[in-house]
Amino acid sequence: MASSQQRDHGGHSHGHHHHHDNTYLTSKNKADAGIADAFHSLTDLISDIMTLATVSFALKKPTERFPNGYGKIESMGSLGVSSLLLVGGLLMGDLSGYHALDALYAQFFLDHAEALAHAAHGHGHGHGHSHSHTDLGPNVNAAWLAAASILIKEWLYQATMKVAKERKSSVLASNAVHHRIDSLTAVVALASITGSHFLDNASWLDPVGGLLVSIMVITAGFGNTRAALTELVDVGLDDEVRGDIKEAAEKALALRQERLSLRGVGGLKSGQNLLAELTVEVPVGTTVAQTARIEEELREIVGAEVRGIRRVKVRFVEEGVAEQTEFVEKEQSLELEKHEHHDHDHEPKGGKAL
Incomplete structure (x- = not known):
C-alpha cells in the first residue's frame, strides 16, 4: 500500500513519499506460520504416539522386578507430552508476542505518529494523498471451516478429557489439551476472519489471538508437567x-x-x-x-x-495399640555409630602413634 504527498511552499515545492509495502512482512508471516504449523503437527503426532504407547504399556501386570507395576511408564509419557506442550507454548509465545507487538504498534501508534507529523507541517501546505487498499481480507467461507474445526476439536477435547478423568490418567489429560489448543487456534482464525469484514484493518487480531492462545498453552503445559513430576516422585493420593x-x-x-x-x-x-x-x-x-x-x-x-x-x-x-511407622527412624544414627566404630578401630593401641 503506497501513499504520496506533494507539498507547495509559495514558489517551491517538495514531495513526501510514504511507501508502506507489506509484501515482505506478509511473506515472512506466512513463512513463520508455516513453520509453526509444521512444528504443531509434529508435536501432535509425537503426543499421540507417546500416549498410545505408554497407556497400553502401563496396564501390564506387575512382575517380580517391577512389583508396583508399570504405571510410572505412563507418568514418564505424561511428562514428555506436557513438556512438548510447554516448550511449544513458549516458542509460540515468543513468535506471537513479537508479531503482536509489531502489529499493535503499526495499527494504533504508527498511523497516529504519522498524523501528528503531517499536522506539524499543515499550516499553508497543500496535501494530496493517494491510498491504495487491495487487501480484501480472507474469504468469508473460511469462517465456516473455522467454526466446524472448533466444534470437532472441542468435542475431541471433551471426550478425551472425560476418559482421562475417569481413569485418572495424566497422559490422556495432556493429550486432550492438544485438541483444546487446536480449538482455540480455530477460534482465533474465526475472529480474524470475521473481524476483517467489520474493521478497516484487522490484521492485528491474528497475532494478538495467537499470543493469548500461547499463554493458555503455557499455563496448561506447566500444570501438567508439574503433575507428571509429582507422580514420578511418588506423591500421595489426592x-x-x-x-x-x-x-x-x-x-x-x-x-x-x-x-x-x-x-x-x-x-x-x-x-x-x-x-x-x-x-x-x-x-x-x-x-x-x-x-x-x-x-x-x-x-x-x-x-x-x-x-x-x-x-x-x-x-x-x-484396639488400643498405637500404630507404628514402617520407616527406619534410626538409620542415620546407625550410620554415624558405624563410622565412629570404624574410627576407633584405626586408633593405635595404648594411645601412642607407631
Whole structure:
C-alpha cells in the first residue's frame, strides 16, 4: 500500500513519499506460520504416539522386578507430552508476542505518529494523498471451516478429557489439551476472519489471538508437567480418591458386623494405577486367618467400587495399640555409630602413634 504527498511552499515545492509495502512482512508471516504449523503437527503426532504407547504399556501386570507395576511408564509419557506442550507454548509465545507487538504498534501508534507529523507541517501546505487498499481480507467461507474445526476439536477435547478423568490418567489429560489448543487456534482464525469484514484493518487480531492462545498453552503445559513430576516422585493420593477409597472400605467393614474400624487411608498414584494402603483396627485376639478374610473382602469391594485400583495393601492393628511407622527412624544414627566404630578401630593401641 503506497501513499504520496506533494507539498507547495509559495514558489517551491517538495514531495513526501510514504511507501508502506507489506509484501515482505506478509511473506515472512506466512513463512513463520508455516513453520509453526509444521512444528504443531509434529508435536501432535509425537503426543499421540507417546500416549498410545505408554497407556497400553502401563496396564501390564506387575512382575517380580517391577512389583508396583508399570504405571510410572505412563507418568514418564505424561511428562514428555506436557513438556512438548510447554516448550511449544513458549516458542509460540515468543513468535506471537513479537508479531503482536509489531502489529499493535503499526495499527494504533504508527498511523497516529504519522498524523501528528503531517499536522506539524499543515499550516499553508497543500496535501494530496493517494491510498491504495487491495487487501480484501480472507474469504468469508473460511469462517465456516473455522467454526466446524472448533466444534470437532472441542468435542475431541471433551471426550478425551472425560476418559482421562475417569481413569485418572495424566497422559490422556495432556493429550486432550492438544485438541483444546487446536480449538482455540480455530477460534482465533474465526475472529480474524470475521473481524476483517467489520474493521478497516484487522490484521492485528491474528497475532494478538495467537499470543493469548500461547499463554493458555503455557499455563496448561506447566500444570501438567508439574503433575507428571509429582507422580514420578511418588506423591500421595489426592483427597477425592482417598475419600472414594475410604467410603468403599468402610462399606466392606460394615458388612462383617464386627468391631472393625478404618484408621487410615493412603497410597500412591502410578500413572492411572492406584496403589491403596489401608490401616484397619481389629479386636484383641483376632487371628491371622480372620485378618486374611477381612483383607480379601476389602480388596474385592474396594477394587470394584473405585476405578483404577490396582493394588490394596492392608495393615492390621489391635484396639488400643498405637500404630507404628514402617520407616527406619534410626538409620542415620546407625550410620554415624558405624563410622565412629570404624574410627576407633584405626586408633593405635595404648594411645601412642607407631
